[in-house]
Amino acid sequence: MKYGVNEQGYYGDFGGAYIPEMLYPNVEELRQQYAKVINDPDFKAEYDGLLRDYVGRPSPLYHAKRYSEKYGANLFFKREDLNHTGSHKINNAIGQILLAIRLGKKRIIAETGAGQHGVATATVCALKGIECVVYMGEVDMERQAPNVSRMKMLGAKVIPATSGSKTLKDATNEAMRDWINNPVDTHYIIGSVVGPYPYPDMVAQFQSVISFETRKQLLQKTGSELPQYVLACVGGGSNAMGMFYHFLDDQAVNLIAVEAAGQGVNSGHSAATTFLGREGVLHGSRTILMQTEDGQVVEPYSISAGLDYPGIGPQHAHLYKIKRAQYVSITDDEALQAGLLCSQLEGIIPAIETAHALAYLEKMTFKADDNVVICISGRGDKDLSTYIKYFNF
Amino acid sequence: MNRLNKLFESKKDNLLSIYFTAGYPELNTTVAIAEALEKAGVDFLEIGFPYSDPVADGPTIQHSSERALENGMNLNQLFEELKDLRERVSIPVLLMGYFNPMLQYGIERFCKKAVEAGVDGVIVPDLPMYEYETLYSRYFIDNGLSNIFLVTPQTSQERVRRIDSLSNSFIYLLSSSSITGKNLQLSNAIEDYYKRIKAMQLKNPAIIGFGISSNETFKKACEYARGAIVGSAFVKFLEQDNYLERIPEFIKSIKN
Structure with a gap:
């Protein structure tokens, strides 16, 4: 694959494994x-079987008629929000738990921002009867409280990360420290396409089922496997990488990744990494990250806990640098308005992360016969209190 | 031959190294602390430059790093403070920190500045061997700056050999696979690991670090290696008033 990882774990200038011994x-x-392991037929059979019977895949590709009318093109929603546990995160969690079992691991750790990856990991650990510890920033535990309760109900131990900005970056640091302290029997299920090689490639492969299905579904619905546009939100970038993966080599498909601008790209409260970041090393990989002149990591901000991360996965950094995908940003306000619009036009309350991707439609112009796919990466149940507060329901 | 090599040639055992974070508890104390440590009988030093996300460190060094950054410590400030290092300190000095601040400063520029300041070597836990060899080793070698690698109980024999071949001063043996600031746990497995390393007869001496916090743990480590490094325990000690005057007391408690 032209845009894939090389043997040393690099995508162009980005990637690698910058980790302590x-x-x-x-x-x-x-x-x-x-x-x-993941190419082994037994593994594949178990993975595919669980995706079908436990997660509910394939997830539908829904032709959003009222959205199509509003924006003047054929808009399709890839419904990852309908997966078991409510987001695309479960695709990766299932893959990694099956891998961990085959590697003989007895204990699972994970980091989580919005809690969707934590819930997905707690779920697969319950499914397989394996001990589960999830690190979550103290701030995120408060703004995504329902997911903390869900993880606990599923039997996971949730440990607050109390350093730094007390969000996803700090939860990731704590998970890495746990892994250092427990080097033999623990597997770390990273939730995004970040971290040292092979994680970015492994997570991308597990999420690539999204675009694999989309191509087949599009063929059926439109007569062509290829849309004109594909949109997805990006924090670390796992749903976007899954949504882009099988379209990367088709240059005719415009790939659009939507970052969180927070209160505005230049407000000092933002998580728009490609706008505000520079090349550097974060969480084990060389990528683009928000940092000071001295190379200290900057605390990002977004109303959406899942996009509140100072870096992007190394493959995204590569796609950005070579301009294979377009990276744009959407503010908190624009995202929340888009969340409301989607709820009332289509009857789908999206996660605030997903609402960032939907909000970018406002800034695009389409031809009437354009086919556009938006990854509905997760559902908005976890965000109700934020929506309610914002709109004063 | 740099100061490190000379030290290892002249003193065969019970070498004591101390780690502290530059800029903690306050700015403009780096050389004063170094000087006091040398006078108290420390054999070599590791001066940490702080990073916002120190994943290999426990709460003590996370805290000192955070405070140092709040105080305004960065590489420019550190090299400024080190200007009179070699007028006041003669023992070997290493810098220790994470890769991203070095990368942003410029690796070649960092190596030059470090050697100009009289620094003998660098420990960068998250700069792996592959990237070091393919991208950066020439800057270290050209400037005569040692790069020190870590070895853990899980590091394979083959990898230890490669690390030995890339090293030219000493090898940093971790007392266990852990972040900094935990207590040394001696088990049969750990003793076997020390013995295994010793039996490999590496060309570089080994120094044990992580979890060395007392006379007892220092002596134990010195049974298996040429010396040991105390980090978190000293950083904790720096929290108290009059730390400069009390440094000899602390060092005495370790060396006894």
Whole structure:
């Protein structure tokens, strides 16, 4: 694949495994095993079976008629919000738990921002009867309280990350420290296409089912596998990478990644990484990240906990640099308005993360026969209190 | 031959190294602390430059890093403070920190500035061997700056050999796979690991770090290696008033 990872774990200038020696054996074991394991027919059969019977895949590709009328094109929603646990995160969590079991691991750790990845991980750990510890920023635990309760109900232990901005970045630091301290029997299920190689590639492969299905569904509905536009929101970038994956080599497909501008790109309260970031190293990979002149990581801000991350996955950094995908940004206000619009035009309350992708439609112009796919990465149940507060319901 | 090599040649055992974070508890104390440590009988030093996301560190060094950053410590400030280092301190000095601040400063510029300041080596936990070899080693070698690698109980024998071949001063043996600031746990497995490393007869001496916080743990570590490094325990000690005057007391408690 033209845009895929090379043997050293790089996408162009980005990627690699910038990790302390303490993590080397774990990461090296994964690197040696992951391709072998996920291409094994037994693994594939179990993974596909669970995606079908437990997650409910394939997720529908829904022709959003009222949205299509409003925007003057054929708009399709890829309904990851209908997955078990309410977002695309479960695709990766299922893949990694099956891999962890095959590697003989007895304990699972994860980081979570919005809580969707934490819930997905707690779910698959319950499914397989494996101990689960989830690190979550203290601030995020408050703004995504329903997901904290869900994780606890599923039997996971949720540990607050109390350093730094107390959000996703800090939860990731804590999970990495746990992994350093527990090098033998623990597997770290990273929730996005970030981290040291092989994580960005592994997570992208597990999420690529999104675009794999979309192509087939589009063919059926439009007579062509290829849309003119594909949109997805980007924090670390896992739903976007899954949504882009099987379209990367088709240059005719415009890929649009929507970052969180927070209160505005230049407000000082933003998470628009490609606008505000520079090349550097974060959480084990060389990528684009928001940082000070001295290379200290900047605390990002977005109303959406899932997009509140100072970096993007290395493959995204590559696609951005070579301009294979377009990176844009949407503010808190624009996203919340789009969430309301989607609720009232289509009867779908989207996650605030997803609402960022929907909001960008306002800034596009279409031809009447354009086919446009938007990844509805998650549902908005977890965000109700934020919506209610904003709109004064 | 740099100061590190000379030290390892002249002193065979019980080497004591101390780590502290530059800019903690306050700015403009780096060389004063270094000087006091040398006078108290420390053999070499590791001066940490702070990073916002120190994933290999426990709460103590996370805290000192955070405070140092709040105080305004960065690489420009550090090199400014180190200007009279070699007028006041003669023992070997290493810098220790994470890769991103170095990368933003410029690796070649960093190596030059460090050597100009009289620094002998660098420990960068998140700069892996592959990237070091393919992208950066020439800047270290051209400037005569040692790069020190970490080895853990899980590091394979083959990898230890490669690390030994890339090293030219010493190898940093971790007492366990852990973040900094935990207590040294001695088990049969850990003793086997030390013995295994010793039996490999590496060309570089080994120094043990992580979890060394007392006379007891220091002595234990020195049974298996040429010396040991105390970090978090000293950083904790710096929290108290009059820390400069009390440094000899602290060092005595370790060396006994």
